[in-house]
Amino acid sequence: MSPMQTLFPNIDWAEIGQACIDTLLMLGGSLLFTVVLGLPLGIWLFLTARGQLHAKPKLYGVLSLVVNVLRSVPFIILMILLIPVTKAITGVSIGIRGAIVPLVIGAAPFLARLVETALREVDRGVIEASQAMGATTSQIVTRVLLPEARPGLIAGATVTAVALVGYTAMGGIVGAGGLGALAYQYGYNGYKPDYMLVTVALLVVLVQILQSLGDRLVTRYSRR
Amino acid sequence: MIRFAAASKSYRVDGALVPALEPVDLVIERGEVFGIIGHSGAGKSTMLRLINLLERPTAGRIFVEGNDVTDATGGELRRLRGGIGMIFQHFNLLSSRTVADNVAFPLRIQGNVSDGEITARVDELLELVGLTAHARKYPAQLSGGQKQRVGIARALASRPSILLCDEATSALDPQTTASVLELLGDINRRLGLTIVLITHEMDVIRRVCDRVAVLDAGRVVEMGAVADVFLHPQHPTTRRFVAEADHREGHGPEFSGVAGRLFRLSFRGEATYSPVLSNVVRDTGVEYNLLSGRVDRIKDTPYGQLTLAMNGERLDDALAQIRNAGVDIEEVAR
Structure with a gap:
């Protein structure tokens, strides 16, 4: 017996490999759509808040409520509640594609709040100076707010990515597979502690990589 | 030329209208350096922002270069603002852009200036403010005085006819203040730019302004040529400002003997x-x-x-x- 087999007698390494791929696919896909939805939603929240460039307190109230509701529903419940929606969008309610829809709907409002907070950190004086130069609101958003808030936005995306890693573990419920599902299925239900150890270790490594990548980008774009 | 015609501003605070600026009538001539002095909350910041409509007057009209701009919106408002440069107490530079990109910014958002023209204009402006060597630096790498020079170069980029200065030297030490004021005076003479500045320091008024308006609690209480106001202040607020500039507060008693x-x-x-x-x-x-x-x-x-x-x-x-x-x-x- 090789040392690997001695240490981890139960593990099918091909299965672990497939689980890694599934997790990365779910993470990549859901992160992409989370940013596509969450960034504009966060900008919208920022602009419509009281005292901001396009203050619409009532619209802000509605947006804010929707965001809060989505953020307060436990992800596992959200996933089940969203099954019909998922089916309508992707045609299936299971597998990786089936998991991405609830992942995005769970994470986008979370990212939107982080985006809103990051944009609020931009010096009001800089916005005023841009207005004084005759910038339009869309120019202020694309050329002032987003570049000035870039470190905060990257930090927000990093936090969201790490949260998504946690959410993907629940992808197993809809048969999406991934490392989390493996840990639950074999490690916990199947009493195979080596599975638990390996899958959790791989998740830790993934989170570490995401966080240090994010931190590095934040440092690179910080000019203050 | 800038004209305030009974222009006033009130803010709604908890449902009640609070006046920030009582109706003002005054004319700022083309090419002059006009100072507005007042304590914080006197309404000078509001008055300055009425000129480029960062604040809209509650009543009255604002004229810039002969045109009633009070209700300008959209393209008209952007053109008005393109013709008015503004500098700020805290500089308000884009921290994510280099010095050169900050100066180029107003030209880029106008969208009708070619890259070649922008580069040439930026070089020219950085030379004017003496920052050619710092073009590739980020604002965080500069001193306060250098940041304000970037602010000035940026404000001049679109060749405005008016420059608004919002407490432009209040965050600077005395020596840097002197050099920035000298630069402003130089720009006024060389480019014939109309400069409107607000400050709470009479010394700033004395050094660069031709005329001054003294604001107290939202009202213009005194106005005239700087020499007249400075040597013969009439209103108690003006006297206090002049006394502060002369460092002669509370002199009375020591003459008693x-x-x-x-x-x-x-x-x-x-x-x-x-x-x-x-x-x-x-x-x-x-x-x-x-x-x-x-x-x-x-x-x-x-x-x-x-x-x-x-x-x-x-x-x-x-x-x-x-x-x-x-x-x-x-x-x-x-």
Whole structure:
């Protein structure tokens, strides 16, 4: 017996490999759509808040409520509640594609709040100076707010990515597979502690990589 | 030319209208440096922002270069703002862009200037403000004075006819303040730019302004040529500002032991450099005791202001001779 087999007698390494791929696919896909939805939603929240460039307190109230509701529903419940929606969008309610829809709907409002907070950190004086130069609101958003808030936005995306890693573990419920599902299925239900150890270790490594990548980008774009 | 026609501003606070600026009527001529002085909350910031409509007047009209701009929106508003540069107390530079990109920013958002023209204009402006060597740096790598120079270069990028300065030197040390004010004066002379600046320091007014308006609790309480306002302040608020600039707050009591009558003599221009007092003493035999004094410049005009105690039989002759020499005299109550 090789040392690997001695240490981890139960593990099918091909299965672990497939689980890694599934997790990365779910993470990549859901992160992409989370940013596509969450960034504009966060900008919208920022602009419509009281005292901001396009203050619409009532619209802000509605947006804010929707965001809060989505953020307060436990992800596992959200996933089940969203099954019909998922089916309508992707045609299936299971597998990786089936998991991405609830992942995005769970994470986008979370990212939107982080985006809103990051944009609020931009010096009001800089916005005023841009207005004084005759910038339009869309120019202020694309050329002032987003570049000035870039470190905060990257930090927000990093936090969201790490949260998504946690959410993907629940992808197993809809048969999406991934490392989390493996840990639950074999490690916990199947009493195979080596599975638990390996899958959790791989998740830790993934989170570490995401966080240090994010931190590095934040440092690179910080000019203050 | 900028004209305020009964322009006023009120803010709604908890449902009630609170006036920030009472109706103002005044004209700022093309090419002049116009100062607005007031304590914080006096309404000077509001007044400045009415010019480029960062604040809209609650009532009254604003005219810029002869046009009523009060209701300008969209493209018209952007064109108006393109013709008015603005600099700020805290510089308000884009921290994510280099010095050169900050200066290029107003040209880029206008969208009708070619890259070649932008590069040439940026080089020219950085040379004007003496920052050519720092073009590739980020604002965080610069000192306060350098940041304000970037602010000035940026404000001038679109060749405005008006420059608004919002407490532009209040965050700078005295030496840097002097060099930034010198630059502003230089720009005013060389480019014929109209400059409107707000400040709470009379010294800033004295160094660069042609005319000044004194704001107190949202009202213009005094206005005129800087030399007149500075040498003969009328309103108590103005007097306090002038006293602060002269560092002569609370002088009254220390003259109590001095014999004779107290006078304040104000010289301007040529009179500053002629030996008026020694002539008067020789001709009339009065005695004088110099209690305090200052000789300085108001923008480009030399001036002096002396406080004297005077004694002698021919005092009236002496006073007449001083007046004839072009010196203003006020008797100071003791």
